[in-house]
Amino acid sequence: MNKVYYLKTCSTCVRILKTLNLPSGFILQDIKTEEITVKQLDEMKALAGSYEALFSKRAKLYKEMGLKDMSLSEKDYKQYILEHYTFLSRPVILANNQIFIGNSAKTVEAAKKAIHE
Numbered sequence: 001m002n003k004v005y006y007l008k009t010c011s012t013c014v015r016i017l018k019t020l021n022l023p024s025g026f027i028l029q030d031i032k033t034e035e036i037t038v039k040q041l042d043e044m045k046a047l048a049g050s051y052e053a054l055f056s057k058r059a060k061l062y063k064e065m066g067l068k069d070m071s072l073s074e075k076d077y078k079q080y081i082l083e084h085y086t087f088l089s090r091p092v093i094l095a096n097n098q099i100f101i102g103n104s105a106k107t108v109e110a111a112k113k114a115i116h117e
Contacts, residue, residue, distance in 0.1 A: 002115075003027040005036065005044075006091040012103050013091045020093070020112055031085040041081060044092060047099035051077035054101060056089040 004022070006013040008030045017028070029036075045051050055077045061084060062068055072080075080087045093100040093111045100111035 001027070001043075001094055002096070003029060003094045004091050005029050005031050005040075005088065005093075007032055007085070010090060016091055016103055016108055019108065020115060022115065026115075031088060031090070035085065036082065036088065038082065041078060044094070044099060045078070047094065047097070048101060050074060051081065054089055054092065055081060056087055058089075059086045061086055 002023075002025055004017065004020075004026060006017065006028065008014065009032065022028075041051070041054070044054055048054050051074050052072075055072075056062070057068065067080070070076075077087075089102045091103065093115075095111060095114045096117070098114050100107050100114070
């Protein structure tokens with residue numbers, strides 16, 4: 001499945017989507033209006049290797065809730081991502097059975113390559 005999990009209110013996500021020049025077969029899911037399901041998160045984890053890899057430690061809530069001072073388990077990461085969209089590192093791009101997480105230039109360039117191969 002070719003899909004992008006993103007926030008349409010996030011200027012970085014919108015900019016990345018423009019640079020990716022996605023083919024018409026891609027599905028876009030705004031995670032604020034259409035919550036991530038357990039099944040979707042499990043599919044992402046299968047490709048990423050862990051829930052922690054999908055978890056954003058840059059989210060404001062991460063600091064506000066004091067999570068940075070706690071030792072979180074995989075179960076915790078999963079729970080927090082499902083509870084609030086802000087904990088998913090964005091965007092998450094699924095292309096040709098590969099996963100690309102986050103907005104680093106290197107990640108976006110690798111995603112672009114995978115999409116247009």
